[in-house]
Amino acid sequence: FLLPHRTKLLRRNDQSPWKAATTSIQTNISITLPSAVQVYDDYPSALHTIHVKTVLTPKETEQCLRIATEYATLTGRWDRPDFTRHASYATCDFCIEDCPPLQSYLQSIHFDTRIWDLLHSFYNIDHDDMSYLDFFCAHYRAKSDENLETMDRLEAHRDGSLLSFTLLLTPPDRFEGGGTFFEALRDVEPTMENKDTFQTGEVIRPQQAGDAVMHCGKILHGADVITKGQRTVLVGFVDVSEWRQRPGALSRACRDWGRMDVAKRRLERQKQKGCRGWFLNHQKWLPKVDRMTHSIIQGYIPAFRSVERRGNDDFQRRKRLEAEDVLLRTILMDRDEAEKSFDIFDGDVTIL
Numbered sequence: 001f002l003l004p005h006r007t008k009l010l011r012r013n014d015q016s017p018w019k020a021a022t023t024s025i026q027t028n029i030s031i032t033l034p035s036a037v038q039v040y041d042d043y044p045s046a047l048h049t050i051h052v053k054t055v056l057t058p059k060e061t062e063q064c065l066r067i068a069t070e071y072a073t074l075t076g077r078w079d080r081p082d083f084t085r086h087a088s089y090a091t092c093d094f095c096i097e098d099c100p101p102l103q104s105y106l107q108s109i110h111f112d113t114r115i116w117d118l119l120h121s122f123y124n125i126d127h128d129d130m131s132y133l134d135f136f137c138a139h140y141r142a143k144s145d146e147n148l149e150t151m152d153r154l155e156a157h158r159d160g161s162l163l164s165f166t167l168l169l170t171p172p173d174r175f176e177g178g179g180t181f182f183e184a185l186r187d188v189e190p191t192m193e194n195k196d197t198f199q200t201g202e203v204i205r206p207q208q209a210g211d212a213v214m215h216c217g218k219i220l221h222g223a224d225v226i227t228k229g230q231r232t233v234l235v236g237f238v239d240v241s242e243w244r245q246r247p248g249a250l251s252r253a254c255r256d257w258g259r260m261d262v263a264k265r266r267l268e269r270q271k272q273k274g275c276r277g278w279f280l281n282h283q284k285w286l287p288k289v290d291r292m293t294h295s296i297i298q299g300y301i302p303a304f305r306s307v308e309r310r311g312n313d314d315f316q317r318r319k320r321l322e323a324e325d326v327l328l329r330t331i332l333m334d335r336d337e338a339e340k341s342f343d344i345f346d347g348d349v350t351i352l
């Protein structure tokens with residue numbers, strides 16, 4: 001069931017378990033990222049909006065949490081981060097595929113169909129064009145002396161997938177802190193409708209277990225620190241077929257984000273060497289006549305203003321957000337456009 005495009009047999013109908021899910025209080029919140037660039041149209045694109053939506057009933061959520069906790073206790077999978085699965089941003093987790101009881105329970109309640117239906121309605125991507133890159137159950141707990149290897153947060157990052165979701169399994173009254181933060185939401189004011197879920201700055205905190213935060217995985221995000229108790233979530237990385245993605249859009253964004261990383265490192269290096277400048281011992285490489293004429297050639301190199309400006313935190317953030325915004329506007333092609341761009345292959349395409 002980890003291959004969603006194979007789940008056509010689980011289409012929604014009147015008797016579907018989806019009906020059961022609609023009997024609990026239904027969260028339906030959407031928060032749209034502000035525009036960071038003016039030069040492009042197409043704002044907001046579907047990908048600018050983050051959705052918080054009820055996916056599981058309280059009973060189903062409880063059942064998932066029970067099965068997951070039993071499995072993690074037995075295997076120790078929540079006791080330390082798994083660097084083999086997520087090398088850079090390792091979480092204390094297990095893959096749903098590794099836990100047959102949870103996998104078959106989710107299958108029995110048609111979990112995948114619910115997720116694809118929602119993602120389809122939010123981002124207009126066909127079920128056949130979505131598949132799991134990863135689907136796992138992660139666990140955060142407040143730091144204490146006994147659990148040094150466990151995790152209490154996840155640093156800001158972008159997922160490998162174009163779409164992602166984080167579904168809360170633990171009732172929110174059992175922990176403090178937590179939630180998913182998004183850098184681009186820092187200056188966005190909560191509204192009457194979302195003020196409970198979106199209380200502080202960048203963080204989205206679902207108000208009931210069974211609710212999922214669904215978003216574009218390329219938006220810079222992370223898990224806020226847990227200060228008390230434990231928080232268990234189901235996380236899905238959902239990939240979108242290549243043919244719906246505009247060639248070059250992601251690589252352009254990665255290049256721009258990479259430039260900002262380099263600028264940051266240059267400033268750090270400059271600071272290590274002393275902000276005002278530094279002396280180079282390079283006289284022996286210079287022609288004798290010039291040695292006497294230029295003070296710079298005497299070896300003194302002032303700190304570069306441009307390095308300071310480009311390494312500045314606000315500047316960095318603005319540039320990161322600009323690249324992110326352009327990506328969100330451009331990466332998805334609608335079906336017609338995608339079909340046209342596929343036509344250049346003249347129908348001669350073999351899909352392996």
Ligand SMILES: O=C(O)CCC(=O)C(=O)O
Binds near residue numbers: 154222224
């Ligand atoms: O736990 C969360 O709220 C976010 C998790 C996440 O971003 C991830 O695992 O990639």
Ligand SMILES: [Fe+2]
Binds near residue numbers: 157158159164221222
């Ligand atoms: Fe993530």
